[in-house]
Amino acid sequence: MEIGLLIILLSGAFAGYIGRAKGSSFFIWFLVGACVPVLGVIVAVFYRMELNEPRRQCPGCGKVVKLYDALCTRCGTELEYTDEQIPPESALSAR
Numbered sequence: 001m002e003i004g005l006l007i008i009l010l011s012g013a014f015a016g017y018i019g020r021a022k023g024s025s026f027f028i029w030f031l032v033g034a035c036v037p038v039l040g041v042i043v044a045v046f047y048r049m050e051l052n053e054p055r056r057q058c059p060g061c062g063k064v065v066k067l068y069d070a071l072c073t074r075c076g077t078e079l080e081y082t083d084e085q086i087p088p089e090s091a092l093s094a095r
């Protein structure tokens, strides 16, 4: 019983710490980690990785998509490989 509570608190703290590190709210990610122990931490880590992905702009509609996306998720334009990159979100918020 107490071990379960400990896992929830630890999970919440980890998720919150990761969330805060990527510029999000510690409290929100603490709740995510506490409500979904262990998995919430994995989600927080994965979410952070998403922000580090290079991005690009769709030539069709201008939506910013991930560089590895083959199709625009908004207009369906086929995206060919380009060197034109938009810096990842994490680079913009880094100081």
Ligand SMILES: [Zn+2]
Pocket (backbone or CB within 6 Å): 058, 059, 060, 061, 062, 063, 072, 073, 074, 075, 076, 077
């Ligand atoms: Zn598009």
